[in-house]
Amino acid sequence: MDDGSLENRVRQESNGGRVAEWADGRLGVYSLVRAKARRAFPDHWSFVLGETSLYSFIILIVTGVYLTLYFHPSMKEVEYKGSYVPLRGRMVSEAFNSTMHISFDVRGGLLIRQAHHWAALVFVAAMLVHMMRVFFTGAFRKPREFTWVFGFLLLLLGMLGGLTGYDLPDDLLSGTGLAVVNGTILSIPIVGTYLSMFLFGDEFPGGDLVARFNTIHVLLIPALMVGLLAAHLLLVLYHKHTQYPGPGRSNKYVVGLPLKVRAVKSAGFFFLVSGVIFVVASLAQINPIWAYGPYRADQVSAGSQPDWYMGIADGLLRVMPGWEINFWGHTLALDNLIPLVAGVGFLLALGVYPFIEAWVTGDDREQHLLDRPRNRPVRTALGVAWISFYLVALIGAANDIIAIRFHVSVESVTWAVRIGLFIVPFTAYAVTKRCALGLQRRDRDNVLHGRETGIIKRLPNGEFIEVHEPLSQGQLHVLTQHAQYKPIGPGPAGNAGDLDAGSRLFQRLRVILSRNFYGEGTQITKPTVQEYKEIIGKH
Numbered sequence: 263m264d265d266g267s268l269e270n271r272v273r274q275e276s277n278g279g280r281v282a283e284w285a286d287g288r289l290g291v292y293s294l295v296r297a298k299a300r301r302a303f304p305d306h307w308s309f310v311l312g313e314t315s316l317y318s319f320i321i322l323i324v325t326g327v328y329l330t331l332y333f334h335p336s337m338k339e340v341e342y343k344g345s346y347v348p349l350r351g352r353m354v355s356e357a358f359n360s361t362m363h364i365s366f367d368v369r370g371g372l373l374i375r376q377a378h379h380w381a382a383l384v385f386v387a388a389m390l391v392h393m394m395r396v397f398f399t400g401a402f403r404k405p406r407e408f409t410w411v412f413g414f415l416l417l418l419l420g421m422l423g424g425l426t427g428y429d430l431p432d433d434l435l436s437g438t439g440l441a442v443v444n445g446t447i448l449s450i451p452i453v454g455t456y457l458s459m460f461l462f463g464d465e466f467p468g469g470d471l472v473a474r475f476n477t478i479h480v481l482l483i484p485a486l487m488v489g490l491l492a493a494h495l496l497l498v499l500y501h502k503h504t505q506y507p508g509p510g511r512s513n514k515y516v517v518g519l520p521l522k523v524r525a526v527k528s529a530g531f532f533f534l535v536s537g538v539i540f541v542v543a544s545l546a547q548i549n550p551i552w553a554y555g556p557y558r559a560d561q562v563s564a565g566s567q568p569d570w571y572m573g574i575a576d577g578l579l580r581v582m583p584g585w586e587i588n589f590w591g592h593t594l595a596l597d598n599l600i601p602l603v604a605g606v607g608f609l610l611a612l613g614v615y616p617f618i619e620a621w622v623t624g625d626d627r628e629q630h631l632l633d634r635p636r637n638r639p640v641r642t643a644l645g646v647a648w649i650s651f652y653l654v655a656l657i658g659a660a661n662d663i664i665a666i667r668f669h670v671s672v673e674s675v676t677w678a679v680r681i682g683l684f685i686v687p688f689t690a691y692a693v694t695k696r697c698a699l700g701l702q703r704r705d706r707d708n709v710l711h712g713r714e715t716g717i718i719k720r721l722p723n724g725e726f727i728e729v730h731e732p733l734s735q736g737q738l739h740v741l742t743q744h745a746q747y748k749p750i751g752p753g754p755a756g757n758a759g760d761l762d763a764g765s766r767l768f769q770r771l772r773v774i775l776s777r778n779f780y781g782e783g784t785q786i787t788k789p790t791v792q793e794y795k796e797i798i799g800k801h
Contacts, residue, residue, distance in 0.1 A: 304505035304518035305527075311392035313528060315416075317535040318385040319491065323484065325378040332368055334360040335476035337432065337469050346552050354432075354556040357472045361431040361551060377543035382424045384539060386571045389417045393612070397645050400633035401504045402616040404626065409501070412494040414613040419487050421571050426479040428549075428569060432472055435549070437557030438566045440467065442579065449598030467559060506632050507743045509736040513630045567660060575605050577658030581679045612648065622775045623747050636705070637744045639698035640779045643691040650690040654682040695784075702786035705741045708733060709789050710797045742788055749776040 336356040342349050344359070345366040354362075364371035393413055396402055402410035425443075429436040444466045448454045462468030502516060510517050519527075568576050578601035585596040619641065635642040657664070658679035665672040712730035719729050733741070752773050778784070 301502065301521060302516045302518035303521060303524040304503050304516060305524070306506060308395050309503075310531060311388055311395055313531055314388040314535055315385055315392055316491070317532045318381045318388060318539065319487070320532075321381040321536055321539055322378060322385060325374050325381065326480070326484070328374050329364060329371075329378060330480055332360060332364050332371065333357070333430070333476075335430065335473045337467075337472050349552060349555065352556065355472065357430060357432040358551065358556045361433075365552070373540070373543055376546075376548050377540050378427075379548050380543050380546075381539050382420070382427065383569060383571075384535075386417065386420045386424060386569075389413070389420055390571070393417060394645065394649070397612075397615070398633075398635040398642055399504070399506075400629065400638060400641070403629040404620065405501050405628055406497070406504075407616045407620070409494060409497045410616050411613065412490045412497070416487060416490050416494065418609065419483055419490070423479060423483040423487070424569055425572060426475045426483065429475055430472060430479060431549075431551045432557050433551035434554040434557050434561060435551070435566050437467065437559075438562050439568055439572075439576075440471070441559075441562075442576065445595075446575075446579070446598045446602050449595040449602065451592070451594060451599075467557070502630065504630055504632050507634070507740050509739055511631060513628060516630075567663065570656065573656035573659040574608065574652055575601065577655035577661075577679065578604055580661055581658045581676050581683070608648075608651065615644075618775075619779075622750075622772060622779050624750055624776075625747065631743070633744060634740075636698045636701040637785070639695045639702070640784055642698050643695040646694040647687040647691040651683065651687045654679060654686050657682075699786055706786055706789055709738060709741050710794060744788075746785060746788060747780040749773070749779070749781045 334356040338356050339353045340356055340359055342352050342354045342359055342362065344350070344362050346362060349362070361375075364375055366372070393410075396410065396413070429440050444458055444462070447458045447461065450457065458466065461471070461474065463470030463474065503518070505511050505516055505518065508517070518524075567573075579598065582597045582601050585600075587594050587596060633641075658676070661672055661675040661679065664670070664675050712732040715729050715731050717729040718726055720726050750773060752769060
């Protein structure tokens with residue numbers, strides 16, 4: 263290298279250094295990144311679930327911006343003159359017309375539109391599975407309660423964003439689903455009619471629906487999601503990442519990859535997620551509005567199914583009996599109101615669970631090590647029961663399709679779902695809890711007696727025994743590192759006699775829940791050091 267090129271390089275590095283120093287003095291970005299770059303980031307396959315949510319959200323934003331350039335959010339009727347011959351001459355809304363234009367006349371429009379829809383499905387699915395991973399491993403415990411809440415709100419906003427975006431094309435399928443939404447809103451006592459008028463601008467379907475949903479879908483929901491996502495990621499960075507138990511890992515020390523390596527792997531995974539979504543979008547058709555036609559209030563799309571994440575709402579509505587009662591001269595449509603209350607309560611139970619468990623355990627320590635699901639049988643059983651309820655309701659959302667495919671009556675499927683909503687969750691809870699306790703017993707036996715080798719040995723006295731191989735220190739650490747809670751007593755001093763009636767009620771409830779979570783029959787006692795030494799000494 264000659265002296266001239268070396269001098270230019272030194273000058274460029276000097277200029278770049280001055281620019282970086284100037285920016286860091288005002289923004290502090292470089293100092294922050296440099297400090298965080300020294301952290302270790304645990305590497306486990308389950309952590310990619312959160313990254314999948316993030317990357318699918320990025321794809322949603324990019325494809326959504328592209329679609330916004332061509333979409334006209336108006337319900338004004340125009341004559342369709344596009345490339346799809348069967349609909350030519352039909353009167354359609356501008357929203358439907360522009361969606362057809364995107365699908366058939368804009369270069370790459372159909373691919374982008376389908377990628378946007380598939381990315382929405384992947385986002386909600388990844389968010390839900392990610393939250394289940396967090397739930398079963400206890401990653402929501404102190405100090406990450408608000409991280410959980412932000413993630414829960416992201417899930418709800420993702421579902422709401424999918425619902426509002428699904429209705430923008432103003433086709434017959436989305437209009438049918440929207441009529442169901444309107445019926446549910448109208449079932450809310452006192453304020454239902456006002457909410458419906460506010461949402462639709464007039465009697466359903468109104469004339470401002472698409473414009474209002476477009477504002478909510480394009481501006482309000484993405485802005486809220488970006489804010490929540492930023493807060494969620496900042497909390498993850500501030501509290502550091504959780505990690506699975508293992509040698510060298512504790513609440514103080516993290517074992518993992520440096521930031522540079524983790525960033526490269528994450529970048530590769532982003533392109534992988536993007537590639538998969540676009541490949542699926544190019545091969546698998548989704549929401550072909552030309553097959554449904556424009557929405558008309560006097561028509562209903564047969565065999566209509568919502569996106570899977572709204573299946574619980576549709577399923578509960580389909581299996582609910584047509585109950586109505588008159589109360590003070592007003593009709594309460596319980597066939598819509600009860601599913602609404604049940605669905606909202608079903609989701610809120612998931613959102614507030616971290617605070618319930620913290621209240622029951624009374625554990626105020628910071629937790630950075632994840633639980634093995636088997637070591638928390640009640641929590642794991644509750645999570646499985648929650649999922650089973652969701653799946654049964656999802657089956658109810660397809661009762662007509664199931665009846666047609668399996669040649670049974672719709673009533674039979676509906677009654678099976680009604681019964682299953684009450685029986686399946688309790689059965690799943692009991693079975694999961696017993697399985698978790700059985701796995702704990704096996705872990706206890708492995709710690710005390712070692713791993714079974716399958717080798718049979720005959721002793722001098724003629725007795726046959728199986729040879730057990732002692733576990734390594736790392737394996738012993740994984741099987742015994744977890745804390746075991748004890749159920750709390752009735753009060754700080756062992757009684758609740760000095761408390762008022764309300765406090766005594768809450769204290770009694772807390773004692774009952776604590777006993778159900780950590781009382782007798784809810785966990786297998788870990789082997790003590792003395793037991794381990796006695797067993798090892800015998801061998």
